[in-house]
Amino acid sequence: MNGVGFSPAAMSSLIPFSSSSSSSSWISQKKLVRPKALTRAFTSDPYVLELAETLEESIPSTPSTPLPLHNLRNVASQSLLSTAWPSRRDEPFRFTDLTFIRQSRILPLSHPSAVKILTSHLPPAVYVGPLSALSSSPLLHKVSQFLPHTFPDADLFWSINGIAAPDLTLVYVPENCHLQDPIHFHYTPPQPPTPHPSDTMYLSNPRVLVVLEKGARAHITEDFSSAPGNDNDRYWSNAAFEAVIGEGAKLSHSYIQTQSLRAAHIKWTSVRQESSSAYELTEVSAGGKLGRHNLRIQQLGPDTVTELSSLHLSVGDQTQDLHSTLVLDHPRGYSRQLHKYAQQTDAGQLTRSLLLEPRATVNVKPNLQIVADDVKCSHGAAISDLEESQLLYFQARGIDQNTARRVLIFAFGGEVIDKFPSSSIRDRVRSHIKNLLDPSSN
């Protein structure tokens, strides 16, 4: 196991912006206001600027900051100046209610050890660790060409992570190197000190960059779980994961999100695929009061293979939002998507409604940009005919509705869960979902 050791958490507070009192204070922030951005700054959102300011202050900027990280922060703060806090009127956030973050007092944690790396031994040419600890300057130079990466649909949260990521965890796999064992990233949720005010939300901004050279192979697991006994902590994970998959290389990516039911989990996954490369994502998101996954796949050459499988599970007042963009603008891009949503809500005391979106399998044709699955689970408030007839089928054989629902949701998610390459993860996810659906079962 490689630990990442850094200075203790630096915290600074951000008081939610109130329109009259602090509207002019940001102007004095030299860090933020750069000449080029000044004109755009007039259209910017004072709340966002205040947040950006707090974030910048939380990050120790030292001469030892690696250049790519420095550049990333610059670009991110530039774009923040012209970005407003998203509202439901913005199309990409139509189904994502961010008010509970907006109304909280945000305290950034610049705690780099939020990412714990668990791997068995790695070949010497492979690097897995913090960018700041990187001594090889050729590698640093190589990484610089991938950072910072901007794209048209990058949003506020991408930029917030860009400013506030205290470091960057780098995975570098050289040409034709096949990693046998998966690399496991365990993201420790921000641990609020006790006691703390109930309106406070601790923010962490972990960031990962994966570079697979030509013909390389790796399997990476991102594991966002809640700390045992901290299932009800309020925090905000604002994570970013970038991968550049070289020609003929293959990345298998498992992403499990089972964070606290009072947390906000916002995540970017941005993948660039060179020709003949393969990317497989298996996602189960069942945690957070709000879970939002922005997934962007950009083809850099022909003959790419992209397989996305996700299961989003919402219990009670949870929202799970997958916002995915595949840009397939080279010949022979093959992609297969399987996105599943299950929602179990208590709609009044008498009726429990279940929403199972029918399987959505999208076959993407080459030379087509597909913006798919701007979906919140509340699509369609009623149980569809198929699902109702399935429930009745169970009942008609003497099985009560609640059991039938659980079995159906479980069966429904099974197809995605089965895709996790690791059996221990499959088991863990199954039992987590079982407990979510039936808390009395354990």
Next chain:
Amino acid sequence: MALSLPTHSSRSLLPLPPSTKPTFPTLRRLNHRVSLVTASTPLLQVNDLRAKIVESNVQILHGVNLTVNQGEVHAIMGKNGSGKSTFAKVLVGHPDYEVTGGSVVFKGENLLEMEPEERSLSGLFMSFQSPVEIPGVSNDEFLVMAYNARRKKLGLPELGPLECFSYLMEKLQLVNMKPDFLNRNVNEGFSGGERKRNEILQLAVLGADLAILDEIDSGLDVDALRDVAGAVNRILTPQNSLMMITHYRRILDLLNPTHVHVMDKGKIARTGDISMVETIEAEGYETVSAST
């Protein structure tokens, strides 16, 4: 009365005769007469049952009256849209229909107040005309779950999948299906015939005081029909009752109904015996319904 839960030792089941014409009904008939005499209250008593489709508000049942006693075999015939299937679905509590009047008493209890699963557990079984696919749930998992729900209702300990295995295998033979039938997902990718056999397998596993077979014969070839009818005859003891909805005479010849009803415009228009089937075949439903 306890519902008839088949157990391992209750009956030894002979494999089906491969292609001989079934001759089993004789014993049924004899026992049936006995049971008729001893039965004090009807198994099912339907009075003036009225029901509509919830979504469209269209009234389908306009006052159905029917009495089924223990051991009786009823056939309900009638042209498409006469309300036969609706009647069956209303009896099992299908949520697409709303009862707007009348009463249904099953084994002395108000059936209409029961949830669909309670109706099943109290001994009412309906085979679905088009059974739904349940991806991700295997046939054996489903059968074990349903069987255990029944055992639980009877106060018996629930069984694990392995403990159920020999019991399920025995029932599988009854419907003439291969063991891999159990590993497949419920009805997923099943042919029409396989779906019908699967319904009968469920009946065999769960048992029933009253089995309603909704067009169990449609889409079956001659051999499959004989398998299904043979299995039904073996599953049902003289104490069980059967109500089958059908368009065809073939299954009636195999299951020998004691009562034949013709439904028309949401009511039972005429009741007779098997001889009425000949009139229907010769003159059509219109004539038979009109001649009440």
